[in-house]
Amino acid sequence: MNNRQSWNVITLFLLMIFGMSVISLITPKRSFSETENRTLASFPEVKGEDILSGKFEQGYEEYLTDQFPWRDWWISLKTKAEKTILKKDIHDVYLAKDDYLIEKHTGVFEADRADNNVMALASFAGSMSERFGAEHTSVMIVPNAVDILKDKLPAFADPYDEELYLEKAANAMPEGVWFDTSAILEQHKDEYIYYRTDHHWTTPAASYVFAAWAREKLGETIGEGYFFSQELSDDFQGTIASRTGITSISDVLTWYRPAGSDRIKVTYPSSGAERDGVLDRDKLSVRDQYGVFFGGNYDLVRIETDASSGRRLLMFKDSYAHCFAPMLTGLFDRIDMVDLRYYGGDINELIGECEPTDILFLYNAAGFAEDAGVARLTSYEGVQ
Amino acid sequence: MIFSSLLFLFRFLPIVLVLYYVFPRRLRNLVLFIVSIIFYAWGEPVYILLMLVSILITWSGGLAVDHFLRLGRRGTAKVCLIVSVTAALSLLFFFKYANFVLRTVSSLSGRPIKLLALALPIGISFYTFQTISYIIDVYRGDASVQRNIISYGAYVTMFPQLIAGPIVQYRTIDEQLRSRQETAAEFAQGVNRFIIGLGKKVLLANSAGALWEGIRGTAWQSVPMVNAWIGIAAFTFQIYFDFSAYSDMAIGLGHMFGFRFLENFDHPYESKSVTEFWRRWHISLGTWFREYVYIPLGGNRRGTAVLIRNLMIVWLLTGIWHGADWNFLIWGLYYGILLMIEKLFLSDLLKKLPGWTRRIYCMIIVMFGWFIFSASDIAEPIGYLKAMFGMGAGFAGKGTVYLLYTNAVLFAVLIVGSTTLPMRAAGRLLDKVKESDALCVLLRFAFYIAVFVLSLAYLVDASYNPFLYFRF
Known part of the structure; x- marks a missing residue:
């Protein structure tokens, strides 16, 4: 390098580091990332002890990374670079065929919690089955896309086989309560049963399972005319899209409900809030549109219907149940949905209060294996 | 603080550059000293005190050694040397090895011993070795005494090399500490080196590391042989690109402030023997041990028995320098024995073989060495070892093909990147358009x-951006 070249190089370097420094100082700070659907770090509190312990420094670095200008652009640039060098998985997500983004769930099913949750659920389901009868108790653990959509995975991809875990769970459950959803979804695997950009199953997928379950457990035939369906959004970009920074794919979000009944009251006992109907349409204008069902995750959601069936359902669930629950409103007078991740109350009292005729567990496999709340089931008095 | 962070690039470095260049020359060592302390304190403020104590001990030790040498009292100077080196080493020993000794005693005696609640001060092995090099250089007359504690402090704490090397021998920058000329040519060279280092660390080392992380996190029973070796290969590249990238960035930053640090890595994976590998890998550490341990012990000049003893001492020390754990001792011993075998007879034999077979021989030894080195990061190292010999999940599986084709481009870049090819190609290209x-x-x-x-x-x-040398 001669002198002129040197000065050019120095100028470029100083422009890059000083330029980005200044831009990052003047960029307005954000408290929430719509794309990633999470709260971004804010400037940490300046406290003597935090500086000495290194907590402040760590907080500041998180703040700097989270608030870096054009954050979303950088993340999608990285994803593009990874794709260019033929990477087929990014952040534990497969870049699968037909524009599918499919979570791998690496390590989830090998963790101790995965087995502990099966045991906790098995003994609780045993107590429920004794109390309400096996025909009124159902356990559904729905396989994730990585299991059902195997054909769409990149060539030679070799993720953990969820069926092994589901088989273990099925065998652990008391007689007559396990409801196999894998076989049903398997029959429809060429249809649109999982979102391309989100970790949930689609509403049609839930409807197949619902119809089969209602026939088997409730003796109800769900015919063509049972449902009223409506498209809610065609630009849904879910949690997996956020994680990978891929914004070129969108999903269609639909809603199924019984064609007849529409008078539904939804209450949230912990806050006292109420809503007519199951939808929170405001959520369609935010990034995570899946929240349109019931407004997102709550500890306890109560649905009252005018079905006059004499049935009452207590459901332990994760968000896979959110598109499923509206379909139930034609068959049950009252549905109580408990999310064990957030529910802090006493399960015995809850059962006493709801007076259910039927009990349903509805989880997705990875969510169930990872759920820290399932262990609370052991607090039920019938379980030691 | 690490170089490959937004904090360093867009907060620390710009401020330091401004401060360094707005102050007059005579204050620049002071600027370096102060910003280096802040650099070190970031995230670990308490241990600054330890570092300052270490600086004070060895600085006054140097003064004393020099004082007695001037008086012609070599014996007393030697006592001062021994006292201050022992003091510096004791701090290193206490903070780095005390718990290791306690754990060993406890497991040998079967009695539980309460461990000391000590976190390892980052960079302590690097700066302790620098302080020792200073006193010895002064004692030997290889460098003149540094009376200015600011300049000495700047030497020990200088942030470019503080936490991951290279280990700068005092005499190599003695002159530069006293007077140096920062020039545009040198600054530009520094930029070049720094950006290369940044890319090596963030793009190459971290990608290789993420691959290794995934494989070592899998239960060994489901790891086929090829996958196990892909994992070790990934770690082999991770540690090279990571470590040499830190040296590149250190050397580059040094240039920006007018310092010329010696090279620390010279494309070690092109070596044709283990001996050559260690001449090209972490050169500053090898030099340190050669000059301050191996040669003073008599090196190879006093017969085979002494040579063997010296090699073993140096390599056990080299091993344990990398971390207070058994696998590092075994790793050091492994290289001690291999180097001895090469010195005694194997290198003559090797010379008759074609170059590519010698390269393969060297790389297999090095990769296996990295397995030992990383054993404390593997949940079940013995299981992983079994997997490396096909006793995990056979030879290869469906996942092997997946690993191979999704990482083929990465590995191609890593392999080519660890040779001199990119440098030569760039040189030729720039020469053509000069x-x-x-x-x-x-x-x-x-x-x-x-x-x-x-x-x-x-x-x-930032999903994966580790600092690998917290154990050093």
């Missing part, structure tokens, strides 16, 4: 911007 400044600048700009922008993308999406 008549045109504009073209040279254009090529350089394209490269720097591409590496810088991509590195930023990987840093902002």
